[in-house]
Amino acid sequence: MRLFLYILLGIIISFIIISVVAYTIPSTDDLSPYNPLWNGLSRLVSDFGGRVITLKDIKLIYPPRSIILVIGFDKNFSEEDLSYVKSYVLRGGVLVIADEREEVNRFLESLDISASVSGEIVADYVFMYRNPLLPIAFAKISGDNLSIYLNYASYINISRPGEGVCVAYTSLYSFIDKDLSGSREKSEPYGPFCVVYLVRIGDGYVYLISDSSVFINSMINLGDNERFIKYLVDGRDLYILYEPVSVSAYSIFRGYIISFYAMILGTWLRYPAALIVALTLYTLGVRYRDAWRFRREKIIFSDLPDIFKRDFEKLIKDLEKRGEEK
Amino acid sequence: MTLLTAVILVAETNSIIPRHIDPSTAPEKSNIPEIINILFYSSTFLAKLDIQGSMNISSSIINAPVPQYIKDIFNRSIETYNQFLKEINTSMTYIDLAEEMISINNFSGAAEALDKAKNYLDKAEITYIMAYDTLRHLGAIARSVKSTEDILNNMKNSLDILRNRINEIQLKLGEASSRKLIDVYIEAHINTSHVLYGDYVEIWGFARDEYNNSLRNKILLISYGTYNVSIATDSLGFFSAILPIYACNQTIIKISYTPTGRDINMYRYAEYLIEIFSECIRPELRILVPEVMYVGSNNTICVGSLIHNLTIHISMPEINIMKNLIILGGETCTDIYIPSSTPDGVYSIIISSEPQRGVPPETLARYVRVSRTDYVVNIYSPNIIFTGFPVEICVSTDIATNVTIYIPDIDQIITLNTSNSCVSIKTPIFYMGTRLLIGAHISPIDAYYRSKFIETSILVINTPILSLMIFLIAVLIYIQRGRVEFRGEPIIDKEIKEEIIETKSDSMSPVAREFVDVIKSLSGVDIEKHMTLREYVEKALNKVIMDLHNIIRRALGVVERIIYGPPISIEIFYRELRRLLDILRHWVVRK
Numbered sequence: 025m026r027l028f029l030y031i032l033l034g035i036i037i038s039f040i041i042i043s044v045v046a047y048t049i050p051s052t053d054d055l056s057p058y059n060p061l062w063n064g065l066s067r068l069v070s071d072f073g074g075r076v077i078t079l080k081d082i083k084l085i086y087p088p089r090s091i092i093l094v095i096g097f098d099k100n101f102s103e104e105d106l107s108y109v110k111s112y113v114l115r116g117g118v119l120v121i122a123d124e125r126e127e128v129n130r131f132l133e134s135l136d137i138s139a140s141v142s143g144e145i146v147a148d149y150v151f152m153y154r155n156p157l158l159p160i161a162f163a164k165i166s167g168d169n170l171s172i173y174l175n176y177a178s179y180i181n182i183s184r185p186g187e188g189v190c191v192a193y194t195s196l197y198s199f200i201d202k203d204l205s206g207s208r209e210k211s212e213p214y215g216p217f218c219v220v221y222l223v224r225i226g227d228g229y230v231y232l233i234s235d236s237s238v239f240i241n242s243m244i245n246l247g248d249n250e251r252f253i254k255y256l257v258d259g260r261d262l263y264i265l266y267e268p269v270s271v272s273a274y275s276i277f278r279g280y281i282i283s284f285y286a287m288i289l290g291t292w293l294r295y296p297a298a299l300i301v302a303l304t305l306y307t308l309g310v311r312y313r314d315a316w317r318f319r320r321e322k323i324i325f326s327d328l329p330d331i332f333k334r335d336f337e338k339l340i341k342d343l344e345k346r347g348e349e350k
Numbered sequence: 351m352t353l354l355t356a357v358i359l360v361a362e363t364n365s366i367i368p369r370h371i372d373p374s375t376a377p378e379k380s381n382i383p384e385i386i387n388i389l390f391y392s393s394t395f396l397a398k399l400d401i402q403g404s405m406n407i408s409s410s411i412i413n414a415p416v417p418q419y420i421k422d423i424f425n426r427s428i429e430t431y432n433q434f435l436k437e438i439n440t441s442m443t444y445i446d447l448a449e450e451m452i453s454i455n456n457f458s459g460a461a462e463a464l465d466k467a468k469n470y471l472d473k474a475e476i477t478y479i480m481a482y483d484t485l486r487h488l489g490a491i492a493r494s495v496k497s498t499e500d501i502l503n504n505m506k507n508s509l510d511i512l513r514n515r516i517n518e519i520q521l522k523l524g525e526a527s528s529r530k531l532i533d534v535y536i537e538a539h540i541n542t543s544h545v546l547y548g549d550y551v552e553i554w555g556f557a558r559d560e561y562n563n564s565l566r567n568k569i570l571l572i573s574y575g576t577y578n579v580s581i582a583t584d585s586l587g588f589f590s591a592i593l594p595i596y597a598c599n600q601t602i603i604k605i606s607y608t609p610t611g612r613d614i615n616m617y618r619y620a621e622y623l624i625e626i627f628s629e630c631i632r633p634e635l636r637i638l639v640p641e642v643m644y645v646g647s648n649n650t651i652c653v654g655s656l657i658h659n660l661t662i663h664i665s666m667p668e669i670n671i672m673k674n675l676i677i678l679g680g681e682t683c684t685d686i687y688i689p690s691s692t693p694d695g696v697y698s699i700i701i702s703s704e705p706q707r708g709v710p711p712e713t714l715a716r717y718v719r720v721s722r723t724d725y726v727v728n729i730y731s732p733n734i735i736f737t738g739f740p741v742e743i744c745v746s747t748d749i750a751t752n753v754t755i756y757i758p759d760i761d762q763i764i765t766l767n768t769s770n771s772c773v774s775i776k777t778p779i780f781y782m783g784t785r786l787l788i789g790a791h792i793s794p795i796d797a798y799y800r801s802k803f804i805e806t807s808i809l810v811i812n813t814p815i816l817s818l819m820i821f822l823i824a825v826l827i828y829i830q831r832g833r834v835e836f837r838g839e840p841i842i843d844k845e846i847k848e849e850i851i852e853t854k855s856d857s858m859s860p861v862a863r864e865f866v867d868v869i870k871s872l873s874g875v876d877i878e879k880h881m882t883l884r885e886y887v888e889k890a891l892n893k894v895i896m897d898l899h900n901i902i903r904r905a906l907g908v909v910e911r912i913i914y915g916p917p918i919s920i921e922i923f924y925r926e927l928r929r930l931l932d933i934l935r936h937w938v939v940r941k
Contacts, residue, residue, distance in 0.1 A: 062372045084758035149384040175370040237370040291782030292812035
């Protein structure tokens with residue numbers, strides 16, 4: 025019985041430690057809405073009241089009042105997934121796709137968007153933040169001039185003019201840094217390059233942004249990035265589709281811990297859990313209260329000097345010993 | 351172990367290559383050398399006097415982000431450089447004007463323009479001196495001294511080129527002035543000098559040279575404001591024209607002759623001015639539009655003016671609506687139908703009046719919100735839902751609609767085809783959520799009603815968990831039924847309790863009895879009926895050795911605690927009493 029208690033206590037202590045670790049060590053996944061570090065999206069979630077969703081949730085979102093951000097693509101969408109997304113846009117939803125990699129193009133094709141992300145990195149020696157690979161793009165939205173700070177951004181190839189409009193361009197001095205050398209070679213053409221493209225599909229809109237970094241914690245407060253996101257959201261309910269990005273083992277583990285607490289605290293299980301905790305605390309409280317009272321009342325001669333108390337204890341021990349000898 | 355696992359997992363996560371770099375730790379590189387190169391590139395255009403090209407390039411770097419430490423000198427350099435460009439540009443404009451004036455034999459005008467060109471060139475020279483300091487300073491900071499020297503050289507070159515050009519034109523002006531050109535005189539008349547807006551006037555007259563020869567078949571230009579018309583003189587140098595007056599108040603009509611072709615070397619430019627007064631009454635349009643115009647219905651717009659029988663054009667250009675209206679007096683209203691295909695939004699509504707004699711046209715624009723018509727929607731649902739039990743949700747509208755009910759928590763989308771219908775929903779028996787979100791999207795069948803989305807939520811009671819909890823609480827109450835004691839009375843005074851003990855000494859509690867028995871065995875003193883327990887112990891202590899006094903007193907205290915104290919931790923006191931009595935019993939045996 026005692027062994028069982030020790031095992032149980034060990035499990036409880038381990039779980040507490042795991043919970044503390046999960047609480048104190050955040051997710052470090054790139055573009056994770058749960059990551060509060062420089063490359064996460066936690067600020068986007070907290071500042072704009074975003075809700076993280078998975079693909080299967082899309083069909084349950086009311087399109088005309090919502091905007092879905094798909095930031096970064098690491099996984100291919102199935103035909104069924106694509107049909108959800110397409111139906112969402114056709115019914116009046118706003119979809120923002122932000123990625124600098126070519127993998128996104130298959131997704132764009134399936135939405136019948138001819139524009140594509142080149143996958144090559146744009147650099148700028150003049151309009152930049154700290155480094156040519158952190159170029160600045162310029163947008164004019166509703167008469168407002170915005171400077172959008174980019175980070176390892178690509179550019180958008182527009183193959184069917186008139187299909188949509190380019191909302192933001194890099195400067196005249198930007199160039200394609202094909203070899204990522206950080207300097208311009210002769211074969212590397214000058215800009216400006218389109219980095220934000222808007223297409224109307226059905227009743228909805230698709231924004232294609234050739235850089236996922238505009239939304240990350242370390243970039244969101246640079247330049248007018250935050251205002252740009254405000255213009256995109258435009259009072260709609262913000263959803264962040266997180267499924268396509270690869271998730272690390274630690275995040276999966278942390279997700280389980282968080283889900284466990286969410287399940288206990290956010291559902292009907294909280295009531296039986298509260299009952300169990302209350303009964304446990306009551307039982308422990310009663311036991312410890314008795315022990316505490318006993319300790320207090322044990323010294324019946326509390327007004328005796330310490331030396332007498334020690335003598336008294338010694339006498340009892342002596343008498344016991346003598347009784348035993350007897 | 352757990353911590354170690356966590357650290358390993360975190361380390362594993364960190365090994366993924368990111369799509370970006372941390373901007374706060376990114377290596378910093380200055381863009382100033384590149385900006386100076388661009389300025390140099392701009393100055394090469396300046397050296398060729400392609401001011402527009404130079405300005406296009408230099409203006410593209412005005413907003414370039416530069417490090418804070420260099421911001422002031424950078425801004426000052428760009429500012430002086432652009433100011434220099436503007437002054438050079440203005441000087442060039444006046445030089446071009448001077449050349450043009452010379453070409454039309456307007457020598458006084460040419461001289462005036464040339465003076466202004468010189469003036470601006472002087473200003474540019476002063477700006478160059480300022481730019482010299484700032485650019486050299488910028489070059490020193492950015493370690494691009496060579497480039498900045500080149501920029502300054504190009505600026506200096508442009509100054510020299512312009513100075514030479516001014517000198518050339520000065521000479522040209524001198525030469526042209528010395529040439530003998532024939533003066534031209536225009537004499538013109540008008541039939542009236544006081545007209546109403548929109549009236550026609552007749553202008554006639556003659557064009558002659560200084561020798562009183564008629565200027566035959568020459569083109570004259572009659573103009574005022576933005577209106578102009580060309581007329582030709584006849585073989586006698588006579589001209590006449592009838593022209594409408596679309597101007598208000600004092601108006602100058604100019605009849606001018608500009609020599610062209612071979613006449614440039616023969617005649618001077620000449621003009622004649624006629625002043626007339628045109629009387630205008632402004633229509634002072636006013637418009638009353640509803641705050642919201644509804645799609646698919648007629649919306650009344652009222653237009654008023656001071657002028658009666660005024661024709662008004664009403665248009666909403668974004669949605670191709672045009673309508674004409676005649677204001678009969680005061681305010682006149684008309685209905686405008688907004689097509690049902692019009693998207694909701696804010697649109698401009700423009701009214702313009704047609705000109706009348708004495709009344710110029712006027713245009714007025716207002717913005718109006720166009721929206722679909724509202725209607726009433728009610729969702730009837732219970733306040734509480736028990737999992738596993740069906741409930742009915744009803745949606746009613748006063749128009750024909752399609753209703754789609756979204757219940758995301760249980761993955762249900764239900765479509766209702768009628769405007770007043772109910773649907774039965776049942777949450778799974780083990781649905782754990784505390785509330786059930788319900789959204790209803792109402793799409794009216796008629797396009798001129800707006801779509802709506804209504805959200806509501808219902809409190810969910812989980813039937814199995816609630817039942818289980820009720821059962822558990824009932825069991826707990828049952829188990830605890832004998833253990834709970836009501837203790838509402840005040841604590842009884844000690845003396846009274848002792849009396850109770852005394853009066854009930856026959857039926858003494860087993861604890862007291864055992865204690866008394868041990869003391870009796872030890873001291874030989876028996877308890878008497880009138881004695882309290884404490885009196886008895888005090889009496890017995892006289893018969894017991896001193897070593898045991900404290901033990902007996904402690905035992906008495908514990909007995910009193912057991913008998914009089916609250917029924918808590920009794921077991922612990924019993925154990926202690928038992929230990930003390932055992933010691934005393936050992937002593938009895940020894941004795």
